[in-house]
Amino acid sequence: MRNVSYDPTRALFQELNALFARDWEAGGQRPLQIQQSHGGSGKQARAVLDGLDADVLSLALAYDIDAIAQRSALLPRDWQRRLPHNSCPYRSVIVFLVRKGNPRGIRDWADLARPGLSIVTPNPKTSGGARWNHLAAWGAAMHSTGSSRDARAFLEAFYGNVPVLDSGARGATTTFVQRRMGDVLVTWESEAHLALREFAQEELQVVTPSVTLLAEPPVALVDAVATRRGVREAADAYLRSLYQPEAQKLIARHGFRASVLAGQDPNPVAPSILLRVDEHFGGWQAAHAAHFAEGAIFDQIQSVAS
Secondary structure, three states, rough: OEEEEHHHHHHHHHHHHHHHHHHHOOOOOOOOOOEEEOOOOHHHHHHHHHOOOEEEEEEOHHHHHHHHHHHHOOOOOOOHOOOHHHHEEEEEEEEEEEEEOOOOOOOOHHHHHHOOOOOOOOOOOOHHHHHHHHHHHHHHHHHHOOOOOHHHHHHHHHHOOOOOOOOHHHHHHHHHHHHOOOOEEEEEHHHHHHHHHHHHHOOEEEEEEEEEEEOOOOOOEEEHHHHOOOHHHHHHHHHHHOHHHHHHHHHHHHOOOOOOOOOOOOOOOOOOOOEEHHHHHHOHHHHHHHHHHOOOHHHHHHHHHO
C-alpha cells in the first residue's frame, strides 16, 4: 500500500504506518508493507494525475485532492464527506520560527514587511504549505486593515523579502535551520516544533502571531487504485485508524493538533484570531482562483517583484 503525502509528514507517518501495520497483523490479517511518497503537495497531486499509484492521499490541502477527483476517475468528488472532520484527522496553524532570542524582534505579521528582513517560505505553485502561509498573511492583513489594496501591498513587501522560494515546506525548513539562511521561517506549527526537536532547540524559538490560519490537511482513499491493487480494505482501515486514540496521541506528539482528542494539542499558545479558509476565503476553489491560478494575485505580485 502506498501513501502519497506532502513534505512535513515523513516522521509522523513512519510511526503511524508501524502502528497500523502492527494492529492490522494482530487482527489476523496478512502482513502489510506501507510505502511513503513525499514532496510538495501540488507536485504530488500532479504526479498522481501523471500515473503515480496512490492507494491513499494525505496532502496539504483539499484543493489538491479535489484536482485529482475532478480530472480523473480515481476517487469520487465527494471524497471529503467520507471521514470525520471533513477528512482531516489532524490540524496545524501557521507560525514563525526565528533565531533564539528573536534578534530581529519579529512578533507579528507587520514585522515581516520591514525592509531588509529575510523571509524563508516555499513556493505556492508547488507547495501546499506555502499556500497556507500566503493565505495566512493575506488574512492577517485583511483583518488589520480591512482593505484588499493594503493586503496586496503587504504581500508585495512580504514576498519582496523572500530571496528564494523553495519547492516544498521541508526544503524551506532545511534552508532556514540547516543552511542557516534567513531571519524567519513561515511554516506549519508542527514543522516548527519538529525543527526544535530534531535540529536546534537551543538556537530557535517559535513565535505565534496574533492572527493566523487554521491549516486542515485532509486524507482520502483513492478508490480506483486501491481496488486495482487489492488493498482497498486495508487502505480504508488505515485512514480510519488515524482517528483512533493511540494514533491521535501520536499525532499530537509530532506537533500536530489532534482533531478528535480534546486536550491533545501540543502547543498551549493560541493566536488571538484564528482564520479558516472556508469562512474567510470562500473555500479552496475560490481561494485558488483568486490567489494561485494563472494570472491571479500571487502571479501578479511575482511579476511586480521581478
